[in-house]
Amino acid sequence: MTISTRSVGIAMAGLMLAIAVLSLVHPWGEMRNGADAKAELLQGSTATVPLRATLERGCGNCHSERTQWPAYSRVAPVSWLVEHDVHEGREHMNLSRWQQYSNDERIDLLSRIVTQLRQAKMPPKPYLLMHAEARLSAEEQEQLRAWARAERSRLKAQSSK
Ligand code: HEC
Structure with a gap:
């Protein structure tokens, strides 16, 4: 057989058609529409404007609804990897919905932020x-860790x- x-x-x-069609598939749900991209992060907390900016820059793509979606994140199968990270990230901690967490949940998340930073696990290396x-x-x-500890003490009190 000759090709x-x-x-x-x-x-x-x-x-190319298959890739185009597969790019329309969002296994973890459509995360781009309806996301509250305007809401400021960490509403109802004592985080200062510069600190919120740091969190947004380092963590916001996966842990908030202000995700910046690069062009490559629209094409399957890469789109599924990116969407999976964003889905998991928001499930664990959504900084756009801070006000919807109970006091105990916030205290727990603040402890987790300190741990993740200390162990250099977040943002993920890849x-x-x-x-x-x-x-x-x-x-x-260090500023982030200091704030998280102070905020945790405030909420505990x-x-x-
Ligand atoms: C590329 C996406 C991405 C970025 C950027 C990112 N994270 Fe995550 N994060 C995840 C995912 C996915 C999980 C859940 C799975 C895991 O623990 O690896 C997670 C989990 C967490 C958790 C919960 C861990 C636990 O104890 O269960 C915390 C806290 C966290 N991240 C903090 C941060 C902070 C702080 C930053 C910024 C400095 C950050 N992350 C940046 C994707 C991300």
Whole structure:
């Protein structure tokens, strides 16, 4: 059997069509529509404007509804990997919905933020390869940890009243 240019052309067209169709599939739900992209992060907390900006830069793509979707994130199968991260990230901690967490949930999340930063687990290493801007300096990490501890103490004092 010889492979003609024509059959290669047909195969390529078929592949491109398949990718186009698969890119319409969102296994974890359509996350781009309806997301509350305007809402500021960490509403109802004591986080200062610069601190919110740091969190948005380092964590916001996965842990908020202000996700910036790069062009490559629209094409399957990469779209599924990116959407899975965003889905999981928001499930664990959605900074756009901070006000909807109970006091105890916030206290727990603040402890987890401290742990993740101390263990250098977040932002995830593979993500940093693609997003140099998300790398937080030692000083920024320290500010974030100090704030998370202070906010946790404040909320604990509040709930024991
Ligand atoms: C590329 C997407 C992505 C970015 C960016 C990211 N995270 Fe995450 N994060 C995840 C995913 C996915 C999970 C859930 C699975 C896991 O724990 O690996 C998670 C889990 C967490 C958890 C919960 C861990 C636990 O104890 O259950 C915390 C807290 C967290 N991230 C904090 C942060 C902080 C703080 C930043 C920014 C400095 C950040 N993340 C940046 C994707 C991300």
